[in-house]
Every structure is written in structure tokens, then in C-alpha cells.
Amino acid sequence: MGPMPTAKRPDSPGSPFGTLDFQLVLLRRMADHHQDLVEEARHALGASIADMREANKRWQAMVRSPGTRSAASRYRSVLGRPESTAHRTIGDLECEAWQWPLPLWPDLRFEVLVGPNGAVWNEWLVRAPGSPGPSLKTLEDLTPWSCTVDEAARAFAPARPLEGTAPNRWRLAFTAPDARGVRREVVAEFAWGLLQRTTVG
Known part of the structure; x- marks a missing residue:
């Protein structure tokens, strides 16, 4: 990172x-x-x-x-005015994406998706606009803090979301080749959208 x-x-x-x-x-x-x-x-x-x-x-x-206060208002109170806001359409639903920079992860942004009623739909770390993402080709590339949920899902599609083990945790199941080219079953675990560890079957 x-x-x-x-x-x-x-x-x-x-x-x-x-x-x-x-x-x-x-x-x-x-x-x-x-x-x-x-x-x-x-x-x-x-x-x-x-x-x-x-x-x-x-x-x-x-x-x-x-x-x-609402979750959306709480984030504004804690983090200040978002660095950027953008309209998003997810399926049939519309929301606003708010993003803030965090000094610890300069190539990432903390993103909050806010619904029309002000409810927070999602809150996690994503790649900053214009920042090059990691090259994810094999299991060896999946190192801690190396990628976000959406980057892993795109690199090893199709990925299947699994229930998280705690609030603000996500898990993805997918297959990925190891360094020898052998495809393996993988479960990747994320905290606040950032990769923490993988379990290989």
C-alpha cells in the first residue's frame, strides 16, 4: 500500500x-x-x-x-465535507457515493453509499480515482492490504459473496491460479473493504 x-x-x-x-x-x-x-x-x-x-x-x-445522528451525518461530522460526491445507480436503486481521503492509505478513499432517505447502504475503502490498482493474477498477489473487495472480485470473476464474520467484514469465494498455474478454491476476507487474509482449499 x-x-x-x-x-x-x-x-x-x-x-x-x-x-x-x-x-x-x-x-x-x-x-x-x-x-x-x-x-x-x-x-x-x-x-x-x-x-x-x-x-x-x-x-x-x-x-x-x-x-x-444518522450514520450519514455522523461521517460528515467526523470526516468533514467529502472530497467528492457522485450519483450512482446500482440495479434499480439510486444513491450518492461520498469519498474521503485518509492519510494512512493515500491511494485509497473511504467511501459511503447514501440512499435517498439518508440511510447508509455501504461503508468501506475503495481505490482512489486515478490511482493504479494492484496487478492481481495469482494467489501470491493476494497479500494483506493489497486490494479492495471490488478489485478482487473483478480480477477473479466470477466471485461469490459470502456472509461476513462480523460488522464491516466481507468475504468472497472464487478460484485463482497459484504460481504453478493450478487453480485453487479461495475464500478472501476483508475488513472495511481491505483484504486481510485468504484461505485456500
Whole structure:
């Protein structure tokens, strides 16, 4: 994913929840898969394990609070005005795609799909417009944090979506050749839209 820029420490618990805190929330979900990558990213943010736990605690409190603002409004409050907005048609449904840059992943964007009633349909990391995606041809190319859900689905079509193991997790089932050209059954697991690990049958 490229080198991670350093940043100042996240805000204290009493200050507004912002972009740095939100990145720690994403990392908290990814920590179940790759502690080493998360540790590197956390250090790049100048954050401690306690900071990450506190950010996740505050985020969960915002999500679960009775009478809390809508998910769409919450993202605008935390991340600010989207870098870009675009109209999308998905089947017979129409929505708006909002995207924000995140310093940890400069070649990605955090995307939220918002329905006509303001409901959030999806929230995950996608490739930034104009940023070259990875070359995905074999199993060996499917390394942690190397690609997004849609990139893996396109590279190894047809891919079959499976039920995720937790909120903000996705799984895809597909076949892919290994380095010798032998096709294998694969289940790829993603957190917040970013590849975490693969299981090969």
C-alpha cells in the first residue's frame, strides 16, 4: 500500500472525534487479522494501544447512542465535507457515493453509499480515482492490504459473496491460479473493504 506518512497523536478523549480517531477505529477491526501491519500504522499515527481502544470506545458510543445522528451525518461530522460526491445507480436503486481521503492509505478513499432517505447502504475503502490498482493474477498477489473487495472480485470473476464474520467484514469465494498455474478454491476476507487474509482449499 506504500509508505505510511507520520502524523500527530490523535485528539484527547475530551476533544472532537476526527479523522485520526476514525483511522484508529478502522485499525481496531483489522487488528484481529494482522497485528504487525496495524502496529506499523498505529505508530505512523503516533498513537498508543490505549488511544486505539479509546477511539473505538468513543466510536461505538456514537453509533449506539439513543437518538444519535444518522450514520450519514455522523461521517460528515467526523470526516468533514467529502472530497467528492457522485450519483450512482446500482440495479434499480439510486444513491450518492461520498469519498474521503485518509492519510494512512493515500491511494485509497473511504467511501459511503447514501440512499435517498439518508440511510447508509455501504461503508468501506475503495481505490482512489486515478490511482493504479494492484496487478492481481495469482494467489501470491493476494497479500494483506493489497486490494479492495471490488478489485478482487473483478480480477477473479466470477466471485461469490459470502456472509461476513462480523460488522464491516466481507468475504468472497472464487478460484485463482497459484504460481504453478493450478487453480485453487479461495475464500478472501476483508475488513472495511481491505483484504486481510485468504484461505485456500
